[in-house]
Amino acid sequence: RFEDAWRTFMKNNPLPATHGRICYHPCEGGCSRVHVDDGVSIHSIERFLGDMAIEQNWHMPAPKIETGKKVLVIGAGPSGLTAAYHLRLQGHTVEIREAAPIAGGMMQFGIPAYRLPREVLAAEIARIESMGISITLNHRVEDLMAEKQEGQFDAVYLAIGAHIGKQVDIPARDAGKVLDAVSFLRETGMGEKPVLGRRVAVYGGGNTAMDAARTVKRMGVDEAMIIYRRDRDHMPAHSFEADEAEAEGVNIHWLRTIQDIEGSDFNVEIMEIGDDGRPRPTGRYETLAVDSLILALGQDVERGMLDRVPGLEFDRWGSLTVDENMMTGCEGLFAGGDMVPSDRTATIAVGHGKKAARCMGEWLQGKAVREGAAARENVKHLVDYDGLHLWYRTQADRQHEDALSPEQRNDFREVVHGLTEAQVRFEASRCFSCGNCFECDGCFGACPEGAITKLGKGEGYQVNHDLCTGCLACYNQCPCHAIEMQAVQQEVSLPAMAVRMEVR
Incomplete structure (x- = not known):
């Protein structure tokens, strides 16, 4: 019952083929199966069903009712697309305004094609549009309240995303080309090929830094390197991201920070990790030869459109604050994704979009939003491993996806392949069905x-x-x-x- 399984995923996430590829699947770490052998490969099953839906051209039905309410969504990234999808399922009219020439947000411009083929993302966005959702591209909102009033929208969901790369002040004389990772990945995602030289350094230790370095390597440079001030154990990137980067030939200089640049000579100080886990200088230096520098130090949200919006509050990091129902201090204005305090991942953004749509739906109907109570009502009884009565201990090793060898990763072909149908069936059968009857008799x-x-x-x-x-x-x-x-x-x-x- 593949289509039924896919529709079960679609109750929560309209982008299963996309998320089956890009989500870091923390749910699998909480799977009870880890206490026996290894967690169920949930993301692989999600990807398989998402790909089958694209191949079979499965669509979501139009809403059974039309409420007559209009909602404006700013941003066509994962959070905005998800909010629009769930709002449309409720019967609301939804319009998305997007400043970029292509929908997808950081999924389109921040995640390299070797992780997420663009045709997969495009197909899932097209399915969302086919539900009657309007996406206007190349439309930068300058005055949010004026746009809301002119379009006679009843509510607004802000999902701008963090597309501005953070900068750092490094003393430099005759420095080579300096880019930020967000702009670099955006340019390469649009098919452009910036001139970088023979030796390129990426400054940072997050997942974006790893993506940028692996992208640089695919562009044919002689040396792609990462400079990061902490060690592997204290980096923000996932460990497997660093493993894959190194396997592809990226040279990672751990415990290094750039002090100054003179031409192509980068003077870096060697650091050490203190007892508090923070890096501290040692007074020892070395020189690295670099032609171009890519800064991967985090991203900021562009807030210009919010200047004339009353009631908004921001935390000390510049994130827009929202209440437990995802509403800002301005009545009828909700927000989520990278622009609110949270981890900045596509999966968190999708969760925000779903939650905001539920709260907006109640607010649009004039009901008091009871997010906490509503969430509890929708949660089934949870059973952890200790609550199971496993009188059997089947050893069923997790199925692993095939991938290109490091030697084959010289272009932007997808690196990781999906599971076969037989593997997916086997993987699903490994589930303990925690707390849910599966009619074993x-x-x-x-x-x-x-x-x-x-x-x-x-x-x-x-x-x-x-x-x-x-x-x-x-x-x-x-x-x-x-x-x-x-x-x-x-x-x-x-x-x-x-x-x-x-x-x-």
């Missing part, structure tokens, strides 16, 4: 009183509590802890307390 076979009735495939079971004696036979054998036993008062003279069985 164990309880049906274990009950000595015949109190459990099968209702048919996909329908679960029915319990006759008049026959149930609370012997726990069903509960103790249920591998996924889908059965709860609850003590209930009885009015009969037999036991003072009995047990009621509930199957989730």
Whole structure:
């Protein structure tokens, strides 16, 4: 039931083929399977279903009702696209305004094509548009409140993204070319090829720095290097990103910081990590030969359009503050993604878009937004590994995706390939179905009183509590802890307390 599985993903995330590639899948670290062998490869399954949806041209249905409400979304990145998608499912009219010539935000301009093929991203954006969502490109919003009033929008979602690279003041004399990583990745993402010289250094230690260095290497330079002031254990990038960069020939100079530049000579100071985990100078120096420097020191949000918006507040880092319902200090103006305090990842941005759409929907209907309560109502009973009743311990090793060898990574072809259908089926079967009945019939076979009735495939079971004696036979054998036993008062003279069985 591949399409049903895909539609289950689509209830939360309209970009499964994209996120199956770019998400760092922290959910897999919380998978109960890690206590037995390795977590289920959730992102690989998501990618497989997303790719199949593109191949089979599956679409989302139009909303059953039209509310007559209009919402303006600023920014066509992951957060803006997701908010627009969920708002449209609710029946609202949604328009997206995007300053760039292509939709996608940092997915389009910040993530290299060897990680995310552009045709995959384009196909998923086109599906969102096909739901009746309007995306206007090359449209930079200068006066937000005027635009809201002129378009007669009932609410606005801000998802501008962080597209301005941070700078650093380095004493330099006759320095070569200096770029910021965001601009560099944007240019290469648009098909441009900046002239960099033979030796290129990337200054920074985050995932963007790794992407920039790996992109530089694919452009045919003699030497691509990273200069970073901390060591591997204290870098913000994921460890596998550094591993892949080094495998592709990127030379990483750990514990180094640039002091000054004279021509192509970079004077760097050697650092050391103190007991507090922070780098500190040693007074020792070395010289590196570099033709071009790419700064990967983080990004800022352009806030010009917000100058005339009343009620907005910003934290000390310049992020726009929002309440628990994603609303800013200006009534009807919501925000999410990179411009609010949070981790700056596409996955967090998508989560913000989904949450904001839910809160905006309630606000547009004139209801009091109860985000905390609403979220709790939508969360199923959670069971961790210790709550399972695993009377079996199957050893089923995780399926791994094929990838190009480091020697083959000399262009922008996708590096990591997806799992096959057989691998995806096997990977899905590794799931313990924590807390959710998967109809193994164990309880049906274990009950000595015949109190459990099968209702048919996909329908679960029915319990006759008049026959149930609370012997726990069903509960103790249920591998996924889908059965709860609850003590209930009885009015009969037999036991003072009995047990009621509930199957989730």
